[in-house]
Amino acid sequence: MTKIKTSISTKNLLSFPFNLFKKKGLSVYQFSLILIVSASILSILIVSTAWVMSESNGVQKEISLLKEKNLENKEEKLKEEVLRLISYIEYTKHDTIRYSQEQLKDRVLRYFESIRFGNDGYVFVNTYSGNALLFNGKKLEEPIRMSDLKQPSGLNLFETEMNLVKLPGGGSFQYEFMKMDDPKPYPKISYIMGFDQWEWILGAGDYLDNLDSEIALMEKDLKSNLYRGLLIGIGIFIPLLILLLLFSTYVAKLIQNQFNNFVNIIKNSPLENKDQLPFNQIYIRDLKTIGIDILQAETLVKQFGNIIDQLNTKIYIFSKVNLKFIHANKGAIQKGGYAISELQDKTFLDILPTINRNQFLRQAEPLLQNQSDKILFESIFQRKDKTTVPVEVQLTLSFFDKKEVYVALIYDITERKQANKLIKNQKEQYDSLVQNIPVGVYKFRMKTSEEMSFEYISPRMCEMAGITEKDAYLDYMNVFKTVHPDEFENFINLILATFHNPKLFEWEGRVVIKDKIKWFSVRSNPSIVENGDILWDGVVTDITEHKKAEQLLQESEQRFVTFMNNTSALAWIKDENLNYVFLNKAYENMQNIKLENIKGKDDFIIFGQEIAERLQQNDRFVLETNQLLETDETVVDYKGTIFHALVNKFPIQTESGKKFVGGMAIDMTEHKKAEQLLQESEIHFRQLFENNPQPMWIYDLETLQFKDVNETALKKYGYAKDEFLTMTLKDIRPQEDIASLLKNIESVTDEFQESGVWRHQLKDGKLILVEIFSHNLLFEGKPARLVLVNDVTERKQTEEEILTINKELKTLNEIIMASVSSINLKEMLDTVLDEALQICGLEGGTICLIEPDNTFKLISQRESSEETIIDLTENKIKVGDCLCGSCVQDNCPLILNTKEEVLKYATREVLRGEDIRFHAAFPLISKGIGLGVLCVFTRTDIKPIPRSLKILETLSSQVALFIENILLVQDLENKVKERTLELEKSEKALLNMVDDLNIKQNQLATSNKKLAEINKEMETFSYSVSHDLKAPLRGIDGYSNLLQELYASELNEEAKIFVNNIRSGTQQMNQIIEDLLAYSRLDHSLIKKSFLNINLFINNSINLYKKELDDFKFEVQINIPTILIVADLDGLSIAFRNIFENAIKFTKLVENPKIIIDFEEDKNFWHILVTDNGIGFDMKYYDKVFQIFKRLHRVEEYPGTGIGLAMVEKAMQRMDGRVWATSELGKGATFYLEIPKILNYES
Template sequence: IVVHLAMLAWMLTLPWPVAVSVLRRISAPVLSIFPLATALVGLLLENEEVRRRAEERLEASEARYRDLVETAQDLIWECDAQGRYTYLNPAWEEVFGYRLDEMLGKPFTAFQRPEQAERDRERFARLLQGETVKGLETVHLAKDGREIHLVVNAKTFHDAQGRPAGTRGTAYDITERKRMEAQLRESEEKFRLAFRYSPDAITISRLEDGMFLEANEGVTRILGYTPEEIVGKTSMELGIWADLEERAEAAERLRREGRVENLEMPLRRKTGEPVIGLLSASVVTLGGEPCVLTVTRDVTEAKRQREELEKVSRSLQDLLENMSDAFVALDRNWRYTYVNKRAGELLGRNPEDLLGKHIWTEFPEGVGQPFQRAYERAMNEGIFIQMAEYYPPYGRWFENRIHPTKEGIAIFFTDITEQKEQEQELRRLNEELELRVAERTAALEAANRELEAFAYSVSHDLRAPLRAIQGFAEIIADRHRDALDEEGRRYFDYIIEASHNMARLIDDLLAYSRLGRSAVERKPVDLGAVLERVLQTLAPRIAAEGAVVRLEGEFPQVLADAGLLERALVNLVDNALTYHEPGVPARVEVFCEPQGDEVRIAVRDHGIGIDPRFHEKIFDMFQRLHQTDAYPGTGIGLALVKKAARLLGGTCGVESEPGKGSTFWITVPRNGGLDG
């Protein structure tokens, strides 16, 4: 048609005669070929339309396929013959966390653990050989390291020459299913272990006839039957129930409600011994058959203890009701949970009427009182408080003992008004007594001073006649001793010895009376230096008797009157040199022991020792435990030590047993450490 039209257009450009001539020459051939050309052109046009429509359908099909693949939740993939990914749909990004460009071009084994990759390489090789894979489970690794469990379906595709070119297929993620399967297995294992090893007796029986189908080892512990002994039998056959009526009621309730809980049932062991079981049961369906799952706990001992506790509770309640103290218990909302009879009497209320009531609503006059503050502190801080206060609203004194409890507080309270009045009267009497004692003490101190003055005066005045007696006795002894017979000489020796003893006694009395007459001056004193002077004073006696006196350790500075302290220590060391076994030289150690703010100076001997009954007595004036002819002395030395210790602000004492020596000690205030 196009050609004809082109020819006609061309002829129209020719001169008319020429155009007519050309038309005459070609008309016959053109007219003869035109139908064939027209048919041929029509056929070509029809084929072109068919091809165009086929292409459109193909494009639509490819678009549908692409949309299905791109939007599919399943994983769609294609690998080359080396196992490298050549195509992955977007679902891979969602499941694995990788971008597609991070996975394409890499072998599938790059996303597996080595041991899994080795297994899947072998499967891939068989797949290339023509084997089809369906439902293969494998494991890949996500970008974050998680294991992704997949089920894979795959087949091989070939190139134009028919050679295996790769594989393609689908996969879907079963990771969640695997996790749930693992949880289910773990749960089943836990149930199996719980069923088997539970201390409770667990059984499964048919609802229809009660035949036991399963039993755990708890049945043996509680009832004495092995699981093998009860499976295939009923509880009625075994005679487990001690009370058939209770059993029938429980069974009826189970059929009606489908479950029973915490029923205390009397049972019998295999031996016939009674046992109390706490039973819970539920109707369950196992294998399409109604069954009963029963759990029984042995509460025999627990019930006995509960009954014992109830008995104790009743006894405690009886005690609380009959005690002389009032008692109330409050919860944390300040409501009464218990009020005993005595509390009701003191509060002027019926105890039952107070239960559940708010304390400050019932007794608003108590708000702001010291008792309220003490109650709140005991409850908030969880501490015990004991207090005694005057309660103005009642005009009486009450003692409260407030104990914190888990539930709130428990309060014991007593009316102590009469006791307080007695205390006030006693306080008044004590004040009068103290005044009288002070007066008597002053009088006694004055008498003591007069006595000391008298002793000083007497001992001083006795010195002159005693010196005369001693002087004349010595003259007679020198000039006229031979004129006396033996008995006279013996009596005369008694006179001389008695005069010497009297002289020592007077000296000791003078020393005792002088002690403290002058002001006691306490100041830092080097104890070591004082002890050195003591040893110098006693050196002649120590040497004469062959005694050994050692100063052990270090001696600190003390706060004392040096002369007074030296006098006391001379007496203690002299005493230690005196009381030793006859014929055995004395051994004495002097040491000190810091005791807080004081220093204890001790003198230890290895002599005859002292009975503990006399430990205090020997520090009194003129107290001696031995005859003068055995151990000389006046009985004043230790009394002087006691007085000196008191004047120095310390104490004295002795530690001794007969035959084990003695340790006399005196304490004085400390001044500094061992380094002075």
């Protein structure tokens, strides 16, 4: 350039060359030479410009290619991601033993939620039905309709996804979508594949904004390459230009010389017309062109120089000879830290300290040998501050100021190095991931010619299959051969089937690898490639462990279930949300439910709120504390029987961290009942014991010590309680009885015992007769006996009296018999005396009769002393003169109980002289006339019982009577009868007591019998009604029909109407009979409560009327929840159907008939509401609505028997429910069925 400048600096640019050719012509040769030179300059310029242009185009193309390639890579990665998702689901989905389908899905979604990849990439899951499950990288607790999700792109995501799901192997699409942390739309690409089994849309999506910036970086890089190219162009161009200039200078010199030569030649020649030579003009013009081109070239070079100088890339120009710096651009100075002046002393090697001169020359060798026009090598760049940075050096040879120089472009490759490292790391991670997951991958090609081969088989898969890669590629059968012989045929058939129907290939089965049986799962997606071949992308998974575990699990599950189902205890497992996961047979039976129906449901469904809350409280305790809980729970079985159970609840935690609560219950109902009974009986016993009017106590069987005693006993026996409890049984027995007491105790048994009559001694020493009832029991853990004492002292006396009376009566009878048969007075009176003595148990006695002279005459005597006999027979004792005579006068027996009394009152010496210790005299008086006296006495201490004396009194009067009159006999007989009657009465009284006990039972039996009779009557009635009433009806209808059919021609119109009326009458009658029967059946059929799904119940009931509802175009609205209620199914069925039939009947003729069925629930009742918009009724007739046979309409208007609603009322009352209605005439009616929640009825 300097050269040019100097050569054209004089005067003006054009003047210099023109001077050369001043007024001189040129030869043709010179002219053509100049033409060639200018043409070549021109062509060089054109070529370089074109090159720059084309290079710039190439860059653009390369960038777009790069973009495409990157997108493909991204898509490929996303597809891999989705395939991994599917293989994960494939692993997981088999675990159906531990988890329900829902739980499995939940697990999968939770895992997917955690997956991140690429640039903010994440997984999303939607269902085929259009629900989003995993959205924007988050698992949705409640699925959201995809149509509800706002899409920034306005694209119908779901439709697009569904289209891709239908493609074999899925597909990708690009759109704009928000980021997880940024609602702004970003460009995004997602890969979609369907998982048909779960009807899931699986997607992996990643954002493209980073990709764009990557590409921008690359674009920059490429552009700098272009500049580099340009520089190279310049590098080539500058020497060329210099060469050209040199050449053109040389040419110019040549021209000048030639010109001079010409000038000289012309000057020295004798040529005459020198001025006529034309060369001057032409040449000057062409030279001008060259100058302009050179100028342009210079400008161009300058511009390039500027560009180079301004570039950020470090560009150094240094000498080829000594490597010293000649020039450095702005970028080089800024980044290297050296000023230009500082650089002048340094060589290129100073900034690349890691290489020496020889190494550099070796690197530059190809350049020097002209084998290459640029070389690249990496090295370390040292800045002025000694910091280093890895760089790439691009070296070219060029010319600068005529000198050959190196031009070095130095790129900082720190980032690239890092990026490379990063990529390497990621690759390694990926590789290790692929290595570590037990999944083999393959591509299998099925040609249209039915040839097959592995196009790719991953090393992992070969390892799994136990064959070498070589063998696998050589023949696919080497791989197929590993399939277990038993499954081989099936496997091959499956493959052959896919020839004609390429769809997802799924196989799971056994393979034999190195003599070991393993389980593989193969999954492969077909894609049809251009030439019609099918390419299968497959994944092989070793599921042996899984299968083994599955099998083990199955076995253990089987064992578990068998065990559980064979135990009579109830067993169940609930999950964390207290929904049932398992329950055993016993439980199923108790609640009449099936496991499959109750799975996932909770106790509220089975037991209702009250019980369920109690049970769940315990469950929660177990879940929260992780402790075993032993408790009592009370539930109700499906029949409503109360069930007391001893329950063990325990926490179960699976390896995966899932919590369950298990439970086992043993039926303690009987035990509980017994316990309760025991408690009750204890209380009863206590009351019975404490308040018993009979003395009771408990004594220890070993020590005979009293352990407890009741108030009555203490009172009776006269002891204080403390005192009594220190005593033993022996202390209340007279000494002489103790031996037999001990003997008796030895023989006591557990059984209730009535041990007869004993003598007990009271504290005051008095002896009483008692009856003992006793029974063994445990008292304070020791064997003891409970005793009930019955004081029978008085009773015994009475009994004895009765015995005596009986004896006496017998005697009387004998006397009477004797008197009847005997005419001898003496004989008779002897007998009387004997009997009298026998009655009173004394040894002596006399009977004296009063003679007409009012003196005593001894008729009969026993054991009287001689003196007395003589006194009585010989002394003619007057009635008033002796002791006995006074009793006749007083008409009253005289009884002297002791000897002292005898001595005191005896008037006769004779008597006083005797040792009489007891004396009784009884007057023999008849009709007020004294006839004689009967005396008894004894010389012993025996005292006759008062009763016998009374008898003697009687006897005396009887004897008197007999003596007086023969009628006396009859009179006596009457007396006997009276007596007998009295006795019978007392016996009857005793019997009555027993009867009283039975009365209640009898009454019960009677009423039961009555009930049975009523039922029987009812049944007979029903039976008769159906038989006896319906049979004639059938006859009437049958013959009417025959009349209509066979004699239609003989009947006139009126007759036909009659027959018709007969027939409709019989139908009406039949209906009434049917309804009456149903109504009466309600009375005596058992009601039983059962669980029923009210929604199902209503729907089923309504279905019966479907045709009628359709015919009359009814609108039926059912607002019934799906819940279980407890009710009498038969009754509710009758009630609801009648109400509904009524609603139809009274609504079907109005316009737009409508029936609404509602359901209401409060604390105590369920209500079913049936509302219609029919003709309704006037509420003033409300009372008549539910009465039997009451109708508000004429039969011909609205047919009916008038029994329906009465039946409804009865059916509801049976279950303690109610029915009522509200209505407005012409506007419709609402009927309410009220079902009580607690059903007290048993039958």
